[in-house]
Amino acid sequence: MGIASGSDITLEELQLAARNHALPLEALRHTITPIGLHYLLIHFDIPAVDAQTWRLRVGGCVERPLTLTLEELKARPSRTFAVTLECAGNGRALLAPRPLSQPWLTGAVGTAEWTGTPLASLLEEAGVLPGSVEVVFTGLDRGIQGGVEHRYERSLPLAEALHEEVLLVYAINGEPLPPQHGFPLRLVAPGWYGMAQVKWLESITVVDEPFRGWQQEHGYRLQESEDDPGTPVTRMLPRSLMVPPGIPEFVSRERYLRAGPCTLMGRAWSGYGPVELVEVSADGGRSWGEAVLGEAPSPFAWRSWMYTWEADPGEHELCCRATDATGQTQPLNPEWNFGGYCNNAVERVRVVVS
Amino acid sequence: MGIASGSDITLEELQLAARNHALPLEALRHTITPIGLHYLLIHFDIPAVDAQTWRLRVGGCVERPLTLTLEELKARPSRTFAVTLECAGNGRALLAPRPLSQPWLTGAVGTAEWTGTPLASLLEEAGVLPGSVEVVFTGLDRGIQGGVEHRYERSLPLAEALHEEVLLVYAINGEPLPPQHGFPLRLVAPGWYGMAQVKWLESITVVDEPFRGWQQEHGYRLQESEDDPGTPVTRMLPRSLMVPPGIPEFVSRERYLRAGPCTLMGRAWSGYGPVELVEVSADGGRSWGEAVLGEAPSPFAWRSWMYTWEADPGEHELCCRATDATGQTQPLNPEWNFGGYCNNAVERVRVVVS
Numbered sequence: 001m002g003i004a005s006g007s008d009i010t011l012e013e014l015q016l017a018a019r020n021h022a023l024p025l026e027a028l029r030h031t032i033t034p035i036g037l038h039y040l041l042i043h044f045d046i047p048a049v050d051a052q053t054w055r056l057r058v059g060g061c062v063e064r065p066l067t068l069t070l071e072e073l074k075a076r077p078s079r080t081f082a083v084t085l086e087c088a089g090n091g092r093a094l095l096a097p098r099p100l101s102q103p104w105l106t107g108a109v110g111t112a113e114w115t116g117t118p119l120a121s122l123l124e125e126a127g128v129l130p131g132s133v134e135v136v137f138t139g140l141d142r143g144i145q146g147g148v149e150h151r152y153e154r155s156l157p158l159a160e161a162l163h164e165e166v167l168l169v170y171a172i173n174g175e176p177l178p179p180q181h182g183f184p185l186r187l188v189a190p191g192w193y194g195m196a197q198v199k200w201l202e203s204i205t206v207v208d209e210p211f212r213g214w215q216q217e218h219g220y221r222l223q224e225s226e227d228d229p230g231t232p233v234t235r236m237l238p239r240s241l242m243v244p245p246g247i248p249e250f251v252s253r254e255r256y257l258r259a260g261p262c263t264l265m266g267r268a269w270s271g272y273g274p275v276e277l278v279e280v281s282a283d284g285g286r287s288w289g290e291a292v293l294g295e296a297p298s299p300f301a302w303r304s305w306m307y308t309w310e311a312d313p314g315e316h317e318l319c320c321r322a323t324d325a326t327g328q329t330q331p332l333n334p335e336w337n338f339g340g341y342c343n344n345a346v347e348r349v350r351v352v353v354s
Numbered sequence: 355m356g357i358a359s360g361s362d363i364t365l366e367e368l369q370l371a372a373r374n375h376a377l378p379l380e381a382l383r384h385t386i387t388p389i390g391l392h393y394l395l396i397h398f399d400i401p402a403v404d405a406q407t408w409r410l411r412v413g414g415c416v417e418r419p420l421t422l423t424l425e426e427l428k429a430r431p432s433r434t435f436a437v438t439l440e441c442a443g444n445g446r447a448l449l450a451p452r453p454l455s456q457p458w459l460t461g462a463v464g465t466a467e468w469t470g471t472p473l474a475s476l477l478e479e480a481g482v483l484p485g486s487v488e489v490v491f492t493g494l495d496r497g498i499q500g501g502v503e504h505r506y507e508r509s510l511p512l513a514e515a516l517h518e519e520v521l522l523v524y525a526i527n528g529e530p531l532p533p534q535h536g537f538p539l540r541l542v543a544p545g546w547y548g549m550a551q552v553k554w555l556e557s558i559t560v561v562d563e564p565f566r567g568w569q570q571e572h573g574y575r576l577q578e579s580e581d582d583p584g585t586p587v588t589r590m591l592p593r594s595l596m597v598p599p600g601i602p603e604f605v606s607r608e609r610y611l612r613a614g615p616c617t618l619m620g621r622a623w624s625g626y627g628p629v630e631l632v633e634v635s636a637d638g639g640r641s642w643g644e645a646v647l648g649e650a651p652s653p654f655a656w657r658s659w660m661y662t663w664e665a666d667p668g669e670h671e672l673c674c675r676a677t678d679a680t681g682q683t684q685p686l687n688p689e690w691n692f693g694g695y696c697n698n699a700v701e702r703v704r705v706v707v708s
Contacts, residue, residue: 008360008362009362009363009365011361012605013363013368014367014371015459017372018459019378021375022372024373024534027534030533034532034533035390035532036375036392036534036535037532037533037534042378043604044602045378045380045598048380048383093368100605101605105368105369105372107372107373143603144603144604144610145603145605149601178388178390179381179391180378247399248398248497249499250397250498250499251370251455256503
């Protein structure tokens with residue numbers, strides 16, 4: 001990873017932007033994101049998996065290692081939750097100077113109904129040994145990053161992995177997982193940024209010392225510089241986004257609308273607790289009004305917001321800002337870090353009213 | 355539309371790259387592209403459509419104008435075809451200098467099973483009047499391009515519109531169209547580039563003189579310069595792509611693999627006729643070997659190809675080249691035009707073998 005010297009995007013970043021899909025922001029109108037509009041970040045390649053021969057192995061510091069088929073996993077108790085997932089790098093391309101990686105603007109988010117079996121009961125069946133501290137999730141996707149060849153793998157602290165809402169997921173929006181969302185099985189750990197949501201699971205390993213794989217120790221850390229060991233990225237900071245009003249100009253994506261009352265709507269979420277306040281500004285963040293909040297489809301998903309704006313002719317910069325139950329809110333300006341993570345600065349949408 | 359002065363991508367292009375999704379090339383392994391991996395080019399915004407109140411209007415130079423509900427369209431005779439669709443701008447970002455628009459590399463393609471009712475029988479029922487020359491398809495998506503506010507609309511010559519494989523489509527891969535693919539109804543005209551495949555159809559209008567809307571007269575033309583009236587973009591030129599072998603480096607997407615026999619595979623298609631030859635080069639296009647061709651899932655879809663390459667240690671540039679039944683083939687180098695259309699130059703994949 002490096003830092004961009006100019007404001008323009010490099011060919012390497014374009015290659016990443018082409019294969020990793022953002023939510024087009026008008027799709028925020030859907031409470032549950034349709035398949036194909038949910039964001040996708042695929043580190044390496046989507047692996048080809050034969051569900052007939054695929055097995056999930058559960059091992060490490062457990063009394064009874066397990067090997068399960070997909071059918072056996074589907075036969076276990078199931079839960080379905082709407083869960084909002086967001087990439088930890090969402091907003092990276094709005095940082096200056098720009099960390100060189102997937103150049104997300106603000107659309108690296110989506111909310112799906114995920115169906116799976118609770119991880120906790122599987123770990124209970126395996127019997128976690130005393131002294132265990134983390135659970136490592138290993139995917140089938142393999143590649144090279146930071147000069148190190150590895151499978152994508154990440155750990156969760158044991159206490160987090162045992163939360164009842166953490167699922168081993170085999171269906172999205174009522175359908176079998178498509179290849180790009182982790183077929184045949186993936187982790188969904190509500191509240192955490194996307195790097196924790198390991199796809200194409202091959203094994204789950206309970207460990208008695210902190211996991212030090214590349215994606216844990218080098219990737220996904222809040223660092224001031226390359227040499228700073230930094231602190232790990234964990235849960236989603238509060239964020240709100242809006243359906244851009246009016247109509248777009250094709251190339252610039254500038255928005256044009258007619259003067260008069262304009263109903264703005266969007267979604268807001270946080271990995272730390274319910275969103276309790278969404279504010280809207282039509283003057284770039286100088287003055288704010290309070291939006292009306294809708295219900296969330298689950299405790300782990302975004303909630304809708306609405307705000308009626310009296311649009312006067314001229315150019316305006318619309319902003320929205322969420323505050324969650326812990327009091328955390330969105331900053332007006334990005335907070336820079338070396339890897340370009342957790343940029344939850346308020347969304348800014350320029351509109352021309354006539 | 356303009357031309358980029360430098361080699362780096364502008365913020366405007368990044369905004370387009372984020373919302374318009376490419377096929378990750380490893381997904382070429384699927385004969386039928388799963389929903390969510392098929393390419394998407396959405397000019398303006400995905401419109402919100404209420405299927406209960408939505409109607410298709412068929413009018414213009416016809417004896418009996420029609421208004422149809424979605425249920426009435428679904429009750430008509432249906433056909434299902436696998437069809438390969440490709441954006442006319444595929445490959446644009448590989449041109450130098452680079453036309454400023456959606457900066458596609460090579461992934462703006464996909465093959466789905468589209469289900470719908472033949473357009474020809476609907477036009478027969480409406481009764482096309484003598485002297486009619488084209489059929490105009492108008493979508494519900496509205497925006498501004500080239501300074502002109504318009505709904506997205508495009509025409510087909512009448513004879514093309516009457517081909518039996520031209521469908522008014524309401525399902526993809528056996529499921530109702532998702533919003534991003536044109537819910538509730540879209541056109542699929544096999545063989546033509548994507549600009550003809552109008553989504554979110556609102557009306558079909560038979561006309562007795564050539565349609566001169568912005569997307570027809572200014573967009574999608576092969577021009578030498580901005581002032582050149584140019585010639586219209588129509589059918590897909592032959593192209594082949596490969597599943598990149600080995601494993602990727604995350605940022606550079608360079609490919610790494612072990613020495614030894616390596617089975618390369620990919621897909622090839624043309625809008626002018628069946629692909630009859632795919633050749634593979636491992637030395638950047640200096641020498642070529644013939645790939646083994648598989649069957650196409652329909653006369654309107656790509657066919658697979660396979661080639662066994664003896665990978666020696668070192669750096670190699672893999673290429674593939676398709677030739678169709680009309681004798682058209684892919685050039686080794688891009689052929690430049692002002693709008694950046696129809697760049698079907700051979701794919702080049704750099705690999706490092708150890």
